[in-house]
Amino acid sequence: MTIKKISLLAGLSLLAFSSGALADTVRVTIAEYSKGTGPYFEEAAKAFEAANPDTKIQIEVVPWDSLQQKLTTDISAGANADLSIIGTRWLLDYVKEGIIAPLDENITPDFKARFIDTFLTPSVMDAKVYGLPIAASARAMYYNKDIFAKAGVDTPPATWADFKTTAEKIKALGTETYGFGLQGKEIETDVYFYYGLWANGGEIVKDGKSGLDSKAAIDTATLYKSFIDGGLTQPGVTSYSREDVQNLFKQGKVATVITAPFLSGQIKTEAPNLNYGVAPIPAGPDGGKGTYGVTDSIVLFENSKNKEAAWKFLDFLFTTEQRTKFDKIEGFLPVNAEEAKDPYFADNADLKVFTSLLPDARFAPVIPGWEDIAQTTSNAIQKIYLGQGEIEPTLKEAAAKINETLK
Amino acid sequence: MQRASVPYFLILPSFLLAAAIILWPLKEIVSLSLHDVNRFGMLKDFIGLEHFRSLFANADFLAATWRTLFWTAAVVIGTLIVSVPIALILNEDFYGRGIARILIMLPWAISLTMTAIVWRWALNGESGMLNSALRDLGIINSNIQWLAEASTAFPMQILIGILVSVPFTVTIFLGGLSSVPEDLYEAAATEGAGRWDQFRLITLPLLKPFINIAFVLNTIYVFNSFPIIWATTQGGPANSTDILVTYLYKTAFRMGRLGEAAAVSLIMFAILIVFTIIYVRLAMREEKQ
Structure with missing residues (x-):
């Protein structure tokens, strides 16, 4: 004392x-x-x-x-x-x-x-x-115009379905270039998932409940997983943080990356010859759209x-x-x-x-324990990306855990 | 009476220092772990052992505990196994020994965090050095995504752990070997003992106290080691490479659950104390014999 x-x-x-x-x-x-x-x-x-x-x-x-x-x-x-x-x-x-x-x-x-x-x-x-x-800051899709041109595509994809077709054409080039630069590691892994979730008409939290067990979330997970399984993303997505995917984009190894405006500045100094464009994040089947602000x-x-x-x-x-x-x-x-x-x-x-x-x-919704929820979401989708969990039960389990946090 | 109090009086300053540095924070952590605490360390209701109860019901925490024990055992034992031959070789007199010693010690001079970050780059799936080296050597045909799954990431982390623990351990062993008198070997050789017998019957027993100290220090150090795992995977994907320290850091500073984090650190403290007591017991029993 x-x-x-x-x-x-x-x-x-x-x-x-x-x-x-x-x-x-x-x-x-x-x-x-x-x-x-x-x-x-x-x-x-x-x-x-x-x-x-x-x-x-x-x-x-x-x-x-x-x-x-x-x-x-x-x-x-x-x-x-x-x-x-x-x-x-x-x-x-x-x-x-x-x-x-x-x-x-x-x-x-x-x-x-x-x-x-x-x-x-x-x-x-x-x-x-x-x-x-x-x-x-907000997020949009950067795309590599040269890779798109090589694959015979001249506009950025308007919908996720278009995007998949484009990614398949890029894969067909056979040059170890991947259509969808997908982040699966560290901070904002969950955000990368929300882009698809919003496009499919889902919400992170709706009426005080997690939207992770909604149909939109399941559709998004299925969609992303089909990109991974089809070889349309870089292999081993769970080892790529946001910076890592951005680097792959600068090196021309992935054709797209969804990220913030500051990447333009980085490209200007680090990869000045990269021929890229910026486009909205693809929309969902019902025209759903959303970017992260x-x-x-x-x-x-x-x-x-x-x-x-x-x-x-x-x-x-x-x-x-x-x-x-x-x-x-x-x-x-x-x-x-x-x-x-x-x-x-x-x-x-x-x-x-x-x-x-x-x-x-x-x-980001104004709710208590946001970081907790982000972590739970990231963990669940990492399991799905790795194929270590069935899509529906994994998402349902995560949603139940998030609802517990939201109480 | 007068005389008996002198020793206590003399150790008082260092006791006070230890109390301020060790006991005071310990008391604070115990109180954090027994209360509902907000993100900023303000104590709310007293909740007794609730944090501990929820931890032991948490699968991620239990998995991290077992993984920590495995991680510690693998790195410490691996380090000892690698370090003994290296120390023996470096103890021999050969041309270029100075350079060889410097090369082995070099990783020690680099901060652990930096080593770990360099390895994060080296293990990168598309542009990492390890993959391109293996491809050039014709060992693999397609890139291995080292850090994508625990099954490849965790063994690599253990290897890095061994690599960075070797210099310190070799240094201890070299010190030990320099105290083994040369004539023992000469005598053994005249008696007809081969190199293996010399190692088994002379070197190893004389090196034993040094192996013990390397074992204990490495155990404490590796058990609490944060940078390697944090810099390479942050305990991911999906908590599959978490050890207790990384779990603790996430709980405290990312989720802001300081009470639960305090409970984790007390559990870690308890595990280390048990290790130390077992070790001290073993060492004392040996001394008595």
């Missing part, structure tokens, strides 16, 4: 001392999206400090993969920053525990009007805005002692000028309406496809 008290006192005095010395420091935890992320925020912090000499901005850059771990440990130790980037899909857990502060009292109608509505809504909970969309939010912690200064910095980050700079560096979609008019975004053929898909974009 005494040890505890002493260390607590020591910690407190240290805290008191540090907060006294650095009265107006705003600490910001930033997820590293690319090499450009850190330098961009350092520069933005400097520009902000020049305009607001009383405030100091301290940027902490963390790799995406360890962001959640860092936040969890920081928050449980009470050592979190004032502002942080988080995955919007984690927001519910944070809001439920009262860890982050709503921003409404600072948001003027003018400020709200800066945003494209689609991207702001995922951060709204109980009619309160809990975060601002710092990064926005993702936003990351920047949030203000409830225990921040510098809420006012922190808000000022947020306001600064979401000016059209700053947003344009950042989204160009990262290859994200514009979140400001003004920014979207910038010729860089308005005249970019790849990005135009992505923005045209936004009306059909689905965001």
Whole structure:
């Protein structure tokens, strides 16, 4: 007990001392999206400090993969920053525990009007805005025009049935090139499955129940499995993460990959001769469509002692000028309406496809235990891809487990 | 009286240090494991052994436990079997021994995570070095997707585990071999003992304490080893290559179930303690003989 008290006192005095010395420091935890992320925020912090000499901005850059771990440990130790980037899909857990502060009292109608509505809504909970969309992205299908031409196909597939015919033609070339680059490993393995699920008219969660045992899910699993068994995907899909499939696409070993806008930027520097196009994700038999929309939010912690200064910095980050700079560096979609008019975004053929898909974009549902559900889904479809589980019972079992989590 | 208290007084500083570093976190983890805990480590209701009960009803956790024991045994025993001959060879005097020693030690100088990531690339099905080497040698005709299934991924992970444990183990053995006096072998040779007998009757018994220490240290180290499996498969596909540490990491930081994760780490701690006690018992019995 005494040890505890002493260390607590020591910690407190240290805290008191540090907060006294650095009265107006705003600490910001930033997820590293690319090499450009850190330098961009350092520069933005400097520009902000020049305009607001009383405030100091301290940027902490963390790799995406360890962001959640860092936040969890920081928050449980009470050592979190004032502002942080988080995955919007984690927001519910944070809001439920009262860890982050709503921003409404600072948001003027003018400020709200800066945003494209689609991207702001995922951060709204109980009619309160809990975060601002710092990064926005959607998914579309990249296809290799040269491989398609060789196989005698000149348009990207409109439906999954078309897609299968195309993939079969590509297989017939006999060049160890595969039509469907299918991700089966690590983060977002489940998302790759949802593309087909949405096309078949299914939902991840409907009326508080998992949609994984629906007919649409079974149809999708059967469809994907037929791609795998027919040799229309790269072999061993469960050993390919998203980056791995993207690499196969850059190497011209798979003819398609469904991923985010940033792949365009990577291709430009790593495989400049790749002749590719971007198309919507194929539709289902009844015209069902859907792409995955993702936003990351920047949030203000409830225990921040510098809420006012922190808000000022947020306001600064979401000016059209700053947003344009950042989204160009990262290859994200514009979140400001003004920014979207910038010729860089308005005249970019790849990005135009992505923005045209936004009306059909689905965001991760706001439900507790989302990561748990994603893991259960990934495990079930990996078993199906590997042929270690019958499609229907495996999906039903996973759905039952998810319903347990949803309760 | 005065005198008897001196030793306690002298060990007090190190005891306090140990208490702060080991006992304090242990107490925290025990309390986490007995409570309903949210993602951010805030304690809610006291629920007793509920976390442990749900763990032992969880097929993934049980499978990970058995896999951990298998993984530890395979890597540790494999390492010992490989390391003894390597140490014997490196102990011989031959031209280029210095370079050979450096080559064996080299993997030690590279961080484990980096080694594991390099292997992830090497094992890549379409562009990995291992497949292209095997194809060039004419051993296989089509690419093997090493990391796609546990049946190929897990043995490869064990091999990587052995590879990275060898340098440390060989170092211990070389230290042991340098303390074996040369004249023992000469005497044995004059008595007519062949190389095998010399190894069996002289080298192995004298090396035994070193084998023991290598066994214990490797067991603790491999049991808790995270980077190899995490970097290559993250315990997938479908939890089929999970060991307890990777399962623990996922439970804690991906799912945010800190209470359950605390229970897992206590179970791991208990298993290691049992190992250590068995070892200490065995070692002491031997000393008495």
